[in-house]
Amino acid sequence: MAGRGKLIAVIGDEDTCTGFLLGGIGELNKNRKPNFLVVEKETSIAEIEETFKSFLTRNDIGIILINQFIAEMIRHAIDQHMESIPAVLEIPSKEHPYDASKDSILRRAKGMFSAEDFR
Amino acid sequence: MGLSEKEECVLLDQKLLVFMDQLELLEEKRERLNSLIEQGWFSMSKARYSMGNKQVSALQYGSEMEPLVRVHTRTLESGEAEFQTKRRTLKSPEERQVEDIGPKDKEGVRRRVKTQEVPEIDQSDNKHPWTETEPAPSSKPEPNPQQDPLKWFGILVPQTLKQAQASFKQVVELSAEVATLQSAVLTTRQQLWTRQTRRTDEPG
Numbered sequence: 001m002a003g004r005g006k007l008i009a010v011i012g013d014e015d016t017c018t019g020f021l022l023g024g025i026g027e028l029n030k031n032r033k034p035n036f037l038v039v040e041k042e043t044s045i046a047e048i049e050e051t052f053k054s055f056l057t058r059n060d061i062g063i064i065l066i067n068q069f070i071a072e073m074i075r076h077a078i079d080q081h082m083e084s085i086p087a088v089l090e091i092p093s094k095e096h097p098y099d100a101s102k103d104s105i106l107r108r109a110k111g112m113f114s115a116e117d118f119r
Numbered sequence: 120m121g122l123s124e125k126e127e128c129v130l131l132d133q134k135l136l137v138f139m140d141q142l143e144l145l146e147e148k149r150e151r152l153n154s155l156i157e158q159g160w161f162s163m164s165k166a167r168y169s170m171g172n173k174q175v176s177a178l179q180y181g182s183e184m185e186p187l188v189r190v191h192t193r194t195l196e197s198g199e200a201e202f203q204t205k206r207r208t209l210k211s212p213e214e215r216q217v218e219d220i221g222p223k224d225k226e227g228v229r230r231r232v233k234t235q236e237v238p239e240i241d242q243s244d245n246k247h248p249w250t251e252t253e254p255a256p257s258s259k260p261e262p263n264p265q266q267d268p269l270k271w272f273g274i275l276v277p278q279t280l281k282q283a284q285a286s287f288k289q290v291v292e293l294s295a296e297v298a299t300l301q302s303a304v305l306t307t308r309q310q311l312w313t314r315q316t317r318r319t320d321e322p323g
Contacts, residue, residue: 005189005205008291014177019159021180022268022280023287024187024206028180035186038177062190062202063298084200084305085192087298091153094160098153100146109142109304 006062009055009086010036011048013093016067035061039070049074061086068103069096078104127318134314138307145300152293159286166280170272175280179271187268188288190295199306202295206288 008025010017017038020026028034037043037051052074055061068090071078078088088105092098100106167175188206195201269276269284 003191005191007186008188008190008204008294015160015163016156018175018177018180019156019163019283019287020291021184022284023291024268025291026180026184026268027186028182028184030183034184062192063294065294084194084198084302087200087202087301089294089297089301091156098149100149105301105305109308 006060006086007035008063008065009061011051011055011064011066011070012037012039012091013067013070014038014040015094016065016091020065039067045073049077052077056081056086063087063089065089065091067091067093067096068098069093071104072102075104127314131311131314131318134307134311138304138311141300141304141307145297145304148293148297148300152290152297155286155290155293159283159290162279162283162286166272166277166283169277169279175272181266181268181271184268188291190298197306197310200299200302202298202302204292204295 007027008020010020010025012020017036021036026034026036033054035055037048039048048070052064052066055064062085064086066078066088070093071088071090081088090098090103090105163175188204191203191205193201193203269280272280
């Protein structure tokens, strides 16, 4: 795993973004777009989806962290993402605890089983 | 040539067990990840209580940031992806300052102004009392994008904010492990499905 390494992007509420920026993942300079989006009450679903898709197309992002309640708003876009990089991790928020039954990855992994698979 | 029915079943069972183990490990790591995130929020709330509501918010974010941690990725032959974080160590404030304010080669303790031996100076330099090679110190320090993000919130921050940062640093490391496991789970699931389909399609 040589090279400069990729970024970790965040789409979350203010507390989530503040926490991860404290953790040192943030990039913001005059020339490049930030690798995070603070989602507030006024943030539209279109903006969230546009940011998510822009993160997917950037080749310098390795992981996208997203609050699960925000992921629910753009579930169709997340379900369409089949590549392994960037990885999409759904995380809880203060008001919405993590629900494994809603996680796209776990639904793909578990939901395709049928009784026939175990014969 | 191909595997017998029994061998195929054994392989499938082994794959299924690997898949179940991976799922169990993934759920364990997820619980740890979520717990650390909640711990970080709790510490941040305590810091906000002592510093003030608006003192720990997006208003304090630096105008320029450079990531202190990056993730290295690798794709295996099976299509599975591996993620590993690498954190950059920050220079201590003393190391940074030595570069900026260290003594220059030709300076003594004092500079004497010799009126008889004044060298020819370009008129435009008359405004600057320093030598040509020494730039005038700027009145405002430029923000350092590589600084510890903790410094956005003040010079003396409460211990709770440092605890929040420590929690989220651990979350970042764990995120890479969870991402690797997610990829492994999906790859194993795909392999299971392929084998099962092949077994079902084969005659007899």
